[in-house]
Amino acid sequence: MNYMARNFTEDNSADLVLARNAGCDDPRLQRIMEVLVRHLHAAVRELQLTTAEWEAAIGFLTATGQICSDRRQEFILLSDTLGVSMLVDAINNRKVDHATPSTVLGPFHVDGAPQSAMGDSISRDGKGDRLLVHGAVLAPDGSPIEGALLDVWQTSADGYYDTQDPTQPDMNLRGLFRTGADGRFWFRSIVPASYPIPDDGPVGRMLAALKRHPMRPAHIHFIVDAPGYDRLTTHIFREGDPYLESDAVFGVKDDLVVPFDAVEDPDWAAGLGVSGCFHHARIVIRLQPTAAAVHGR
Numbered sequence: 001m002n003y004m005a006r007n008f009t010e011d012n013s014a015d016l017v018l019a020r021n022a023g024c025d026d027p028r029l030q031r032i033m034e035v036l037v038r039h040l041h042a043a044v045r046e047l048q049l050t051t052a053e054w055e056a057a058i059g060f061l062t063a064t065g066q067i068c069s070d071r072r073q074e075f076i077l078l079s080d081t082l083g084v085s086m087l088v089d090a091i092n093n094r095k096v097d098h099a100t101p102s103t104v105l106g107p108f109h110v111d112g113a114p115q116s117a118m119g120d121s122i123s124r125d126g127k128g129d130r131l132l133v134h135g136a137v138l139a140p141d142g143s144p145i146e147g148a149l150l151d152v153w154q155t156s157a158d159g160y161y162d163t164q165d166p167t168q169p170d171m172n173l174r175g176l177f178r179t180g181a182d183g184r185f186w187f188r189s190i191v192p193a194s195y196p197i198p199d200d201g202p203v204g205r206m207l208a209a210l211k212r213h214p215m216r217p218a219h220i221h222f223i224v225d226a227p228g229y230d231r232l233t234t235h236i237f238r239e240g241d242p243y244l245e246s247d248a249v250f251g252v253k254d255d256l257v258v259p260f261d262a263v264e265d266p267d268w269a270a271g272l273g274v275s276g277c278f279h280h281a282r283i284v285i286r287l288q289p290t291a292a293a294v295h296g297r
């Protein structure tokens with residue numbers, strides 16, 4: 001069959017489009033378009049898509065683009081809620097040797113968090129239940145990694161990031177920490193809340209139509225960098241959170257769920273400069289050596 005020809009039919013549709021792409025001189029682009037076009041045409045055929053449904057889909061994608069701005073990225077939310085972000089993350093961050101799993105970056109990371117000293121508080125307004133986070137960054141053999149840089153961010157007790165909430169101080173609940181010679185780090189914060197992803201746009205309407213909630217379980221984000229190891233983008237989640245089984249963006253992995261124990265220890269509290277009960281989370285982060293480090297290059 002001459003695919004440069006006319007006479008597009010239900011049966012030859014994908015072949016005809018792909019033949020038209022045959023001159024592409026970028027093999028990866030050509031392969032991506034081949035797979036996309038085949039799956040898209042197969043979906044339209046399997047669904048016997050109506051013209052009204054196709055128009056609704058175009059309207060949805062148009063609205064998704066129109067709500068994007070330099071403060072809002074609706075296409076990433078769409079990718080997150082369809083599980084595509086986590087699938088790309090899984091394919092690109094396969095772990096060995098019990099390395100700590102990665103999870104979604106999300107849209108609320110900002111560059112330039114304040115460099116903080118061990119034990120500093122990242123709460124710049126003091127609002128919320130006190131939380132102490134202790135952790136260690138380790139190599140696969142359990143040896144400590146000194147000088148690992150941890151970029152940490154989380155929501156307020158109301159479930160908002162500082163960038164979403166004009167009542168919070170700039171850089172509230174964000175900080176950069178470096179591990180000591182023993183691989184350990186610790187900082188003070190407040191207990192984060194479970195919160196809805198932005199759901200006042202097309203993605204929120206899609207979730208509502210699908211009878212899905214927009215909630216994420218309470219978590220603290222980390223990006224961990226150390227020379228000779230793969231960068232790790234991950235979270236810790238609060239054990240017992242009601243949304244652990246139904247995270248709107250599919251980010252929960254068992255190894256990332258830790259208890260935030262309530263502590264009533266007046267001496268410890270006094271040493272931290274707090275009164276009454278506080279919460280305590282402990283985490284161990286195991287980094288994966290880069291391929292170059294493993295192969296001695």
Ligand code: BEZ
Binds near residue numbers: 104107108198216
């Ligand atoms: C977050 O955890 O910050 C997040 C991740 C994906 C979508 C929205 C928010």
Ligand code: FE
Binds near residue numbers: 106108219221
């Ligand atoms: Fe988050």
